[in-house]
Amino acid sequence: MKRLIKNYVKKRLSVAHPENYAFLRWLVGFVSNEKVNEDIICGVASWLYHTKNYNFPITDLFVIDNTIYLYTTRPSLWIGKRGSTIESCQDALNFNVDGEKVHDYGIHIMEDIVSPTYKIHGYWRVYSDDFLYM
DSSP: OHHHHHHHHHHHHTSSSOTTHHHHHHHHHHHSOHHHHHHHHHHHHHHHHHTTOTTOOOSEEEEETTEEEEEESOHHHHHOGGGHHHHHHHHHHHBOTTSOBOOOOEEEEEEOOSSHHHHHHHHHHHHHHHHHTO
16 A cells, blocks of 8 residues: 555645645655654755755655655755756765765655745745835
8 A cells, every 4th residue: 555655645746836746745754764764854954054055945755765855945955057966965965974874765755835934935035025115
């Protein structure tokens, strides 16, 4: 049963703007490993801290098999020039301090265009523009 759910979720999350994200994220809770998720979240936080990328927005992050799904309002920040930023993050997660490969994680980025966080920031921009021209 878990394999079927994983395949269903992975297929639907493979697009840049997944439909019914909230439902898919709910399903992920049944098939994801919380310890692995915490380790990855800790690794990403460490990478953000050490590279001083404090303002990289993350709406959600979880792992299924060897794919890290990153849901963000600003995918371009995460990708960087020619993918250099996301490759740096992947390397930090996949290699240990001695440079030995310990994991084989890939990062899949999805753009958040439906969450309340995204919509609130959009409305803030609208309101601030209206008030600037009064």
